[in-house]
Amino acid sequence: MNSDVSNSNIKSDPQLQQFIEIETQKQKFQFLVHGLTDICWELCIDKPSSRLDNKSEHCLKNCVERFIDCSNFVLNRFGKTQFAAATEEITFD
């Protein structure tokens, strides 16, 4: 994301730099919430009713938690397999 703030004029101004960094973080968060809401809405909401029932709320919360678990798992496993591949190359080359 730093490339978006590569303008040297903005970089040289600490106040603006900090502002951009904070807004970028906030926007990353919002962007993920848009995506997560999309995914979890599909999984958890059947027919929209007059209010969110407990079941849907529970499902949405679990959906968020499991998505992050899944993301962490994918990242970890990918890292491990890459590491294993790299060490294999070293030992068998």
Next chain:
Amino acid sequence: MDGITAGTLSGSQKDELMDQVKQQIAVANAQELLTKMTEKCFKKCINKPGTTLDSSEQKCVAMCMDRYMDSWNLVSRAYSSRLQKERQRL
């Protein structure tokens, strides 16, 4: 803003710039939300498109919009509290 470098901006110009950026971000977020809401609620509420958007469809879309907002806020809170937990773990 062309030709003005940030280093020469006065305090009030900087404030104005930051306000503008914030406003543009808010507009972009509202647009994203509206796009998603329209897509999701169309899918849920309009099964057989007729010659008009009839009152039952309108009712459904209205309710769907409110539930989508509820869901968005709930997901936002759940995600934010998870982030906090992840941070504490580090």
